[in-house]
Amino acid sequence: MKGCTIRQEQRDTFDILHLNGSLDAYSFSQLEDTLNELRDQDLNRVVLNCEKLEYISSAALGALIGFSRRARERHGDMKLAAVSAKIRSIIELLGFDKILELVDDVDTATSSFAD
Amino acid sequence: MTVLLQVLLVFTCAALALWLRVKQRNLHRVRQEQQRIAGERDALLQFVNDAGKAFAASGDLELDELLSRVAFMARTATGAGAASLHMYDEQDRCFYARAIDGPAPLLVPLPDNATVSADSTDIQLEDLVFDTPIRGEEGLFREVIERGEPLWVTQAAADPRVPTFPIESRRIHNLILAPMRFQSEVKGILVVANSEKPQGFVELDMYLLQALADQTAISMHFGGLNEALQQKQLMDYDLDVARQIQRSLLPEDIPMVPRVQLAAMNHPARQVGGDYYDFIQLDEKHLGIAIADVSGKGVAGAMMMAICRSVLRAQASGVYSPAQVVKALNAVMSLDITEDMFVTLIYMVLNIDTRELVVARAGHEPPIVCTKNLAIRHIESSGVAIGIGSPDTMEETLEETRVQLNAGDLVVAYTDGVTEAQSSQGEEWGLDRFLETIKATAAEGAFRVLQAVNQEQSKFVGEAPQYDDTTLLVLKIME
Numbered sequence: 166m167k168g169c170t171i172r173q174e175q176r177d178t179f180d181i182l183h184l185n186g187s188l189d190a191y192s193f194s195q196l197e198d199t200l201n202e203l204r205d206q207d208l209n210r211v212v213l214n215c216e217k218l219e220y221i222s223s224a225a226l227g228a229l230i231g232f233s234r235r236a237r238e239r240h241g242d243m244k245l246a247a248v249s250a251k252i253r254s255i256i257e258l259l260g261f262d263k264i265l266e267l268v269d270d271v272d273t274a275t276s277s278f279a280d
Numbered sequence: 281m282t283v284l285l286q287v288l289l290v291f292t293c294a295a296l297a298l299w300l301r302v303k304q305r306n307l308h309r310v311r312q313e314q315q316r317i318a319g320e321r322d323a324l325l326q327f328v329n330d331a332g333k334a335f336a337a338s339g340d341l342e343l344d345e346l347l348s349r350v351a352f353m354a355r356t357a358t359g360a361g362a363a364s365l366h367m368y369d370e371q372d373r374c375f376y377a378r379a380i381d382g383p384a385p386l387l388v389p390l391p392d393n394a395t396v397s398a399d400s401t402d403i404q405l406e407d408l409v410f411d412t413p414i415r416g417e418e419g420l421f422r423e424v425i426e427r428g429e430p431l432w433v434t435q436a437a438a439d440p441r442v443p444t445f446p447i448e449s450r451r452i453h454n455l456i457l458a459p460m461r462f463q464s465e466v467k468g469i470l471v472v473a474n475s476e477k478p479q480g481f482v483e484l485d486m487y488l489l490q491a492l493a494d495q496t497a498i499s500m501h502f503g504g505l506n507e508a509l510q511q512k513q514l515m516d517y518d519l520d521v522a523r524q525i526q527r528s529l530l531p532e533d534i535p536m537v538p539r540v541q542l543a544a545m546n547h548p549a550r551q552v553g554g555d556y557y558d559f560i561q562l563d564e565k566h567l568g569i570a571i572a573d574v575s576g577k578g579v580a581g582a583m584m585m586a587i588c589r590s591v592l593r594a595q596a597s598g599v600y601s602p603a604q605v606v607k608a609l610n611a612v613m614s615l616d617i618t619e620d621m622f623v624t625l626i627y628m629v630l631n632i633d634t635r636e637l638v639v640a641r642a643g644h645e646p647p648i649v650c651t652k653n654l655a656i657r658h659i660e661s662s663g664v665a666i667g668i669g670s671p672d673t674m675e676e677t678l679e680e681t682r683v684q685l686n687a688g689d690l691v692v693a694y695t696d697g698v699t700e701a702q703s704s705q706g707e708e709w710g711l712d713r714f715l716e717t718i719k720a721t722a723a724e725g726a727f728r729v730l731q732a733v734n735q736e737q738s739k740f741v742g743e744a745p746q747y748d749d750t751t752l753l754v755l756k757i758m759e
Binding site for chain 2: 227228
């Protein structure tokens with residue numbers, strides 16, 4: 166299973182993480198470190214750009230929910246943008262779309278933080 | 281005649297005296313040799329004894345402690361002024377001194393950024409040796425590694441391979457280097473310098489040093505293996521316990537339900553993922569059926585499963601609404617569950633008389649209904665996996681679906697290990713093949729469907745390893 170690269174971008178008061186590749190138990194730790202770093206710097210508005218995300222394991226999804234919950238506790242959020250149809254169907258199967266916010270693209274995600 | 285006799289007598293006496301003196305000198309030399317050999321034999325015995333003890337205990341020793349002992353033994357066994365042990369570092373591709381005994385000299389030219397003077401303390405000089413890496417391509421080390429044999433330098437001052445050092449106490453006068461060999465690998469280099477014996481180092485010292493070096497290499501190799509083995513054993517133990525827990529969770533028997541065929545199977549994968557299924561006889565008319573998949577692996581996952589099963593059974597007793605049971609289950613488990621772990625679950629209640637099936641789906645693959653006419657539908661309903669959403673979220677999202685089953689209908693509940701099983705080419709067996717197999721064998725009964733799915737999937741997957749459990753429940757309504 167190939168890994169996942171992460172490219173960080175800062176836009177206004179949000180941080181965008183552009184993901185490319187596959188997220189499973191092994192490659193997830195890198196994303197975890199990045200998210201923890203952002204949280205340590207009190208940067209709680211995060212958008213994951215999943216346009217180039219080919220696969221995400223259910224365990225990784227569970228962990229993302231944990232991050233989004235913690236971000237919300239600090240008046241922020243972690244949203245998923247541009248998720249592929251296949252990954253979306255997994256998220257909906259698990260019912261995680263009731264907890265995680267999924268948006269069509271990065272721009273929609275960042276503007277929705279404004280409120 | 282008298283003169284001749286006298287001359288002969290004197291000559292004979294002189295010859296005799298000479299002969300005696302030679303013999304005496306020989307005897308003295310032989311005695312000295314004897315003493316020397318006896319001394320060496322004692323030294324050898326002492327060395328073997330010490331080394332034997334040290335290496336016997338080496339399994340319990342920390343590596344650094346072992347190396348310190350080896351350096352000490354090297355110095356004392358060879359009567360050297362100092363010894364140093366250098367290990368090869370795979371990452372930095374050079375040798376680092378890992379243990380020294382006595383005033384060990386620097387074995388390479390003094391680095392440009394280092395300054396030493398007559399005022400340098402012992403600790404500073406020691407640090408210099410520890411901090412200076414030595415590449416295998418340079419100087420003394422290169423020769424030792426290339427030849428794979430010990431190197432003995434007697435006249436170090438005149439030898440171009442030996443670096444000079446500004447401070448007298450750390451100058452090299454003579455030294456022996458021995459490669460620490462294991463199979464074809466040179467794991468390190470053991471060095472003794474500046475013999476304190478009047479005759480200097482002897483050949484025996486070289487052999488002793490080499491023997492010690494090799495033994496150390498062997499000990500280190502197997503010590504390293506030991507560590508890896510222990511870790512693997514711990515992991516295997518963890519998996520074994522998990523598997524045992526999981527096995528104990530599965531129903532021993534499949535209940536006999538009038539006019540309903542029931543079949544179930546669970547094939548655990550190599551990495552314990554934690555699927556389970558359960559049948560709960562609520563009363564004469566109602567049968568509860570559960571199938572679940574936990575996200576965590578190993579013992580943690582298996583324990584979650586055990587808790588889920590117990591809590592579900594407790595909550596299900598006397599309750600005929602699956603949604604109510606699942607909400608109650610979630611409320612309890614949200615407290616216990618480690619953040620990020622979750623359980624996907626189908627819980628359904630079959631009314632044996634009316635053949636109505638009520639289904640609650642918590643993030644799990646929807647069950648499949650295959651009618652007598654081989655029409656396929658999925659029993660969809662809204663819901664979130666257990667342990668991930670708050671009780672409020674579950675309250676809002678979880679619904680139950682009522683399905684009226686008829687004679688000849690087949691219901692299949694499964695976990696994603698069934699459809700996601702991969703062949704060695706990395707292709708998934710997939711939902712389509714799964715449905716085809718169901719349709720092909722539905723008429724022959726629940727057990728036949730189970731068998732066929734197992735067979736077809738196994739054939740497709742072949743020898744490829746499986747990472748997820750395969751769990752399947754099949755229910756057929758008879759006339």
